[in-house]
Amino acid sequence: MVAVFLLAGTIGHDPWTGDETYGFGIIYHYYTTGTWLVPTNAGLPFMEKSPLYYWTAAIFCHLFGDTLPLHDAARLAIIPYLLLCLVFLWKTSQRLFAAHPDEERRVLDWITLSLFLGSIGMVRYVHEMTTDVAFYTGTTIAVYGIALLLCAPERWRGAGLWMGVGTGMALMSKGFFVPAMLSMVGLALLVLVPSLRSRNTAAAIGVAALAMLPFLLWPVLLYLRDYPQFVEWFWNNNVGRFLGFSVKWLGAANRPFYFVENTPWFVFPAFPLAVVGVLTTSWRDWRAPAFLLPLLVIVMGMTLLFLSASGRVHYLLPLFSSFALLAAPVLLRLPAWFLVGWNGFARLLFSAMVIGVWAIWWSIHIPGISLQERPFPFLAEFANRWISLDFTPGTQTIACMMAVAITLFWLASFRLNARDARHTAYIWLVGMAAVWTTIFTLLLPWIDNTKSQRGMLASLIRTVDTLPEKDECMDGYWIGESLPSMIQYWHGGRIVLLKEFEEISCPMVLALQRKNEPESEFLGWKVMWRGRRLRNDGGKEYRLYVRQRD
Structure with a gap:
């Protein structure tokens, strides 16, 4: 069931607005041009992220692009990163919990993996075509290297290797946040753990530095061959986002207490368990590697996030x-009566959600009838806020069969022991998987129709094809990074992104404006088309302006 959960939502839908669309624009550039240095989206350099995941996804496009749509082939690159992450999280758990009896250690290993995969934030981002999957995989590998050095300093070669490889992967996925965090963790460990102040540690650091060298090739080549883009990546998108001087034009500004508000639910259920672990662990156990290492990673990471001028929840x-490692032992200490109550609540909640998904599907799967004629009309009215009830999804035989199988798997999970800590973690993970997978089998066509830009862009291109200016260029005025990449992918066109009206030089301009915004800025231009994505317009619409002929 977990395997189906990992695939559901990973393939079978278009790139969705946000990080996926511009990310796929970069992947598509690498795939079609064969150039690998400067991340480029719709013809323009895009230096917000390092390119490791984009390179991997482009390779997957070459491997699977003949059998899958390119965007699905690119998303498949998530799977090897995730599997690598789970392997090293398992190895870290085995290393940190080695002092526990064998059976208890195995239980802790499985609880750790279940809490990691079942956390609310991970359920979404483990399916998205973004650099985050390589980002947290690199972090997990580096943390394993540190755990190996803490618990088995005689294995300093392996510890240094994995510290360097993991840190390099994180650097090449999303910049300097993780290298900075791990440096702070390392310094704190040297202060708190006297046994680390040894030749083995120095040798491990040397090996880590050597292991990082291959990951420094890209920044060095970028510096040598395209210095302005190196400055954009290093200074504006890394240093500037942290200190704040580039947030004004790059966006994603942090707010006071933003992470205080979002961490409890985003990292649920690992977060409250980790908090309980911190509050209930005796002082004499604080220096135990199984407690100290994940705690330091969390503290140093949260410190940097609080100080950063830029903040988004997936940071x-x-x-x-580390939250999962800190939380796992707590689950073993919870009394049976609490586990029974919690599992009863979880089963009731997830069962209601699965039934709700089935009921929504049953209510909306017949197009062309009024709300009052539908089964469960109140659910159809609720769904109509986000999706179009007039959409016809086509045959869903396979999707329905998969959803039935998932529902049966969920019912079979009721055989798990509600008094057992390991089964408690399983119940939560399987419940999250059941809800997610049911949604992304039964409701995926409607969700994709709503979130994809394909239909809107097809309408735009049909309009452009009727114009005398159809063979001329088109400027994009404040339309963001997402739309141009999708125009290039689906229609082969290219839009020049502009933020100053005076820079417009093409006879056609695609602009993003509020619906009630007057057209006074475009004197001498005529609106030839208006469009928006279904239910996701945010009060805005795209307008195609054509310069009026004299």
Whole structure:
């Protein structure tokens, strides 16, 4: 069931607005041009992220692009990163919990993996075509290297290797956050653990530095061959986002207490368990590697996030493995009556959600009838806020069969022991998987129709094809990074992104404006088309302006 959960939502839908669309624009550039240095989206350099995941996804496009749509082939690159992450999280758990009896250690290993995969934030981001999957995988590998050095300093070669490889992967996925965090963790460990102040540690650091060298090739080549883009990546998108001087034009500004508000639910259920672990662990156990290492990773990571001028909730993802490691032993200490009550609540909640998904599907799967004629009309009215009830999804035989199988798997999970800590973690993970997978089998066509830009862009291109200017260029005025990449992918066109009206030089302009915004800025232009994505317009619409002829 977990395997189906990992695939459901990973393939079978278009790139969705946000990080996926511009990310796929970069992947598509690498795939079609064969150039690998400067991340480029719709013809323009895009230096927000390092390119490791984009390179991997482009390779997967070459491997699977003949049998899958390119965007699905690119998303498949998530799977090897995730499997690598789970392997190293398992190895870290085995190393940190080695002092426990064998059976208890195995239980802790499985609880750790279940808490990691079942956390609310991970359920979404483990399916998205973004750099985050390589980001938290690199972090997990580096943390394993540190755990190996803490618990088995005689294995300093392996410890240094994995510290360097993991840190390099994180650097090449999303910049300097994780290298900075791990440096702070390392310094704190040197202060708190006297046994680390040894030749083995120095040798491990040397090996880590050597292991990082291959990951420094890209920044060095970028510096040598395209210095302005190196400055954009290093200074504006890394240093500037942290200190704040580039947030004004790059976006994603942090707010006071933003991470205080979002961490409890985003890292649930690992977060409250980790908090209980911190509050109930005796002082004499604080220096135990199984407690100290994940705690330091969380503390140093959260410190940097609080200090950063830029903040988005998925910046927490590199900390998930440490939250799971800190939370796992707590689940073993909870009394049976609490586990029974919690599992009863979880089963009731997830069962209601699965039934709700089935009921929504039953209510909306017949197009062309009024709300009052539908089964469960109140659910159809609820769904109509986000999706179009007029959409016809086509045959869903396979999707329905998969959803039935998932529902039966969920019912079979009721055989798990509600008094057992390991089964408690399983019940939560399987419940999250059941809800997610049911949604992304039964309701995926409607969700994709709503979130994809394909239909809107097809309408735009049909309009452009009727114009005398159809063979001329088109400027994009404040339309963001997402739309141009999708125009290039689906229609082969290219839009020049502009933020100053005076820079417009093409006879056609695609602009993003509020619906009630007057057209006074475009004097001498005529609106030839208006469009928006279904239910996701945010009060805005795209307008195609054509310069009026004299």
